[in-house]
Amino acid sequence: xxxxxxxxxxxxxxxxxxxxxxxxxxxxxxxxxxALARFLGxxxxxxxxxxxxxxxxxxxLLDKEGSAECEWLDRRPDGLTGCRVNDAKPDxxxxxxxxxxxxxxxxxxxxxxAKCRGIGAGPVIPPEEVDRRAGLERFREAVETLFxxxxxxxxxxxxxxxxxxxxxxFPNWGHRLFTSRVEAERxxxxxxxxxxxxxxxxCPAWKDRRCTARxxxxxxxxxxxxDPVTEERTQDVTERYITALKSLHERHRVPWDYRDWIDHLRxxxxxxxxx
Numbered sequence: 001x002x003x004x005x006x007x008x009x010x011x012x013x014x015x016x017x018x019x020x021x022x023x024x025x026x027x028x029x030x031x032x033x034x035a036l037a038r039f040l041g042x043x044x045x046x047x048x049x050x051x052x053x054x055x056x057x058x059x060x061l062l063d064k065e066g067s068a069e070c071e072w073l074d075r076r077p078d079g080l081t082g083c084r085v086n087d088a089k090p091d092x093x094x095x096x097x098x099x100x101x102x103x104x105x106x107x108x109x110x111x112x113x114a115k116c117r118g119i120g121a122g123p124v125i126p127p128e129e130v131d132r133r134a135g136l137e138r139f140r141e142a143v144e145t146l147f148x149x150x151x152x153x154x155x156x157x158x159x160x161x162x163x164x165x166x167x168x169x170f171p172n173w174g175h176r177l178f179t180s181r182v183e184a185e186r187x188x189x190x191x192x193x194x195x196x197x198x199x200x201x202x203c204p205a206w207k208d209r210r211c212t213a214r215x216x217x218x219x220x221x222x223x224x225x226x227d228p229v230t231e232e233r234t235q236d237v238t239e240r241y242i243t244a245l246k247s248l249h250e251r252h253r254v255p256w257d258y259r260d261w262i263d264h265l266r267x268x269x270x271x272x273x274x275x
Contacts, residue, residue: 011122016081165209
């Protein structure tokens with residue numbers, strides 16, 4: 001993500017704030033539950049019964065009874081804290097504070113810094129390492145795979161494009177394009193937004209009624225065709241791939257931000273991000 005292109009500072013101060021506080025929820029996969037069960041010498045069934053609760057979306061860890069902190073948080077006489085299941089702790093705990101939601105923008109990172117004493121401390125962590133800790137590299141690889149699969153499926157559909165450019169003429173056709181944040185970020189990596197005027201309402205890649213960034217196009221652009229013969233099939237493809245993209249966000253715990261394309265790109269302009 002562009003706002004931390006020069007890295008961030010973080011060094012755990014062992015304050016324990018990330019392991020306590022109402023509203024914090026740690027999701028645990030089947031693999032993570034099995035690892036914790038082995039570490040504690042329990043069967044996975046007993047572990048789940050004693051230490052987790054099921055929600056509509058996931059299985060989460062219980063807090064210590066009568067408090068709002070992790071039951072394995074070890075508070076020590078010197079004021080520092082430790083984790084009694086450190087060798088088997090879940091990925092969500094290991095990767096803190098490099099969570100996609102915290103890394104969303106500078107404001108989110110600074111807000112987390114009001115709770116986490118480690119944010120802003122220590123040496124600079126380069127952006128590549130930030131992405132690795134956050135798991136964003138795996139997420140982006142999965143997104144790229146979806147793009148490849150989408151293009152392959154659309155080729156099989158055989159929809160025709162007359163290259164009129166009308167689908168990209170948002171102001172004149174009264175058309176609004178909606179996309180996810182990750183699609184907009186992917187687009188911005190390959191398109192210079194610095195001289196683009198968002199008030200025009202036009203896509204910055206639209207030149208002389210042609211798209212100049214076809215490899216960076218979002219799902220909805222790639223799958224839109226004026227061809228009435230294949231319209232129903234291409235709409236079905238679009239819906240299925242957007243659903244698959246949303247599932248990827250849920251699996252990798254990346255916040256789902258689906259809104260107007262121009263709004264996304266406006267927020268990604270270099271001048272708006274103080275780069």
